[in-house]
Amino acid sequence: MVRISPLSGFPEWLPEGRAVERAVLETIQHTFELHGFAGIATRAVEPIEQLLSKGETSKEVYVLRRLQAEEGEEGASEKSLGLHFDLTVPFARYVLENAGRLAFPFKRYQIQSVWRGERPQEGRFREFTQADIDIVGDGTLPFHAEVEVPVVIAEVFARLAQLGVPPVRIHVNNRKVAQGFYEGLGLSDVDGVLRSIDKLDKIGPERVSALLQEQNGASAEQAQACLDLAAITGTDAGIADRVLELGVRTPLLDEGLDELVRLVEAAGRRVPGAVVADLKIARGLDYYTGSVYETTLVGHEQLGSICSGGRYDSLASDGRTTYPGVGMSIGVTRLVSRLLSADIARASRPVPTAVLVAVTDDESRPASDAVAALLRGRGIPADVAPSAAKFGKQIKFADRRGIPYVWFPGDEAHQVKDIRSGDQISADPALWSPPEEDLWPRVTAAMERS
Structure with a gap:
């Protein structure tokens, strides 16, 4: 080695x-x-x-x-x-x-x-x-x-x-x-x-x-x-x-x-x-x-x-x-x-990503890519999960990187989850935006985050 x-x-x-x-x-x-x-x-x-x-x-x-x-x-x-x-x-x-x-x-x-x-x-x-x-x-x-x-x-x-x-x-x-x-x-x-x-x-x-x-x-x-x-x-x-x-x-x-x-x-x-x-x-x-x-x-x-x-x-x-x-x-x-x-x-998180778009299975990856593209087009930093693992593992993937939201695409309705609070709501990728403080990483005094 x-x-x-x-x-x-x-x-x-x-x-x-x-x-x-x-x-x-x-x-x-x-x-x-x-x-x-x-x-x-x-x-x-x-x-x-x-x-x-x-x-x-x-x-x-x-x-x-x-x-x-x-x-x-x-x-x-x-x-x-x-x-x-x-x-x-x-x-x-x-x-x-x-x-x-x-x-x-x-x-x-x-x-x-x-x-x-x-x-x-x-x-x-x-x-x-x-x-x-x-x-x-x-x-x-x-x-x-x-x-x-x-x-x-x-x-x-x-x-x-x-x-x-x-x-x-x-x-x-x-x-x-x-x-x-x-x-x-x-x-x-x-x-x-x-x-x-x-x-x-x-x-x-x-x-x-x-x-x-x-x-x-x-x-x-x-x-x-x-x-x-x-x-x-x-x-x-x-x-x-x-x-x-x-x-x-x-x-x-x-x-x-x-x-x-x-x-x-x-x-x-x-x-x-x-x-x-x-x-x-x-x-x-x-x-x-x-x-x-x-x-x-x-x-x-x-x-x-x-x-x-x-x-x-x-x-x-x-x-x-x-x-x-x-x-x-x-x-x-x-x-x-x-x-x-x-x-x-x-820094509030080490990566710029605010939203991780989950992948249900390999065949649906194009749909997840399309959601991410819509979010990015509206100025929201988004990434797509690297694999179609169980949703729990994809959430852990986001959590390890400090990504606050995970997006779950659906055929008729989409869901977005704030993995810090556990709150999950229906959302439209053409309309939904995270709160301003979550959009990009923020740098603050460490004592404010302790």
Whole structure:
């Protein structure tokens, strides 16, 4: 007997899990479109040099090469291609290639698989689905786009709450605040300080203070000031007052604080409680130029960020025109994996079928097929029993699949049975419909079904 060894990091959901994933994806797409984002798709591969241009290491990129290609053969150049590890790099290329045919500001969403060769663990996969939104400008991009993006994400999760998804907190920071503050302290290694601050949750303030002094040239007083800045959170103008109380003042810091306050106050009016300033957020600040976002599920913070992003002043550039952008990416697979492993959301049934049409005997199968065709023609998902077994066995067949109704064809009258309640009534396939809640599988919070 051949034993199949599973490949870690490449999730394959059972039908019930796939139903949950599909409901999540449909909710995300619907919300994006409500806000005017247009859907695009890009190719799965990009030139290796393009993939490495955003700071990813070569260890994380899967190289694409034809199996029989050898040096000197036609097709050997395929070795210079790799599977994309996110959707930002291909989107930047897409903008440059299509700039003359796009209307700016361009609002796009993209839901596709990406591949990343890192060690699989909880919430981290080698193949996974991302759902991105970005707003891109031609030369300039107004600040209100930095408010709109996290607001849209907050609305996505408000709608996902109907599926049982916990609420989220979108933690925001601003590159200008961090850079202006560190430079005001006299620290020149801004990116290095950011990398050290990013380790706060993992190693704690004492070890981060030591890193700042040993690796980033900070004095003990400067290191403490960096930690004091990182401790500040809030949802109103009070965050600016608390930062300025630390005794540092630069034009760049003032600009960043103004933007940060405007962001949290505007978001607070539109999606109350969802967005909070958190000045310890440092991941990604070394390549973002304005607002930066990280999102956690309330009660599942140990999972890490399930949605992140920020503003690039140069998402793409052709040497003549620069295209600034701001966006966020939802880790759909990470989210769905938690919904399934923690039994947060469930599908009402694993198959789409609402009605199983019974088969009396092999000669009457065409009659059962005709009933199913009538039901499908009216938008009712129907299947026909695979064999003319005893009706009890056909009912068990439906029950194992969660199919709520079994249809019994007759020469003069038809019967349909709700196998959950046992109720059975006469019905006409040209007129009968199941209740709306039974028509298609529904995904709800698991606690609603317990």
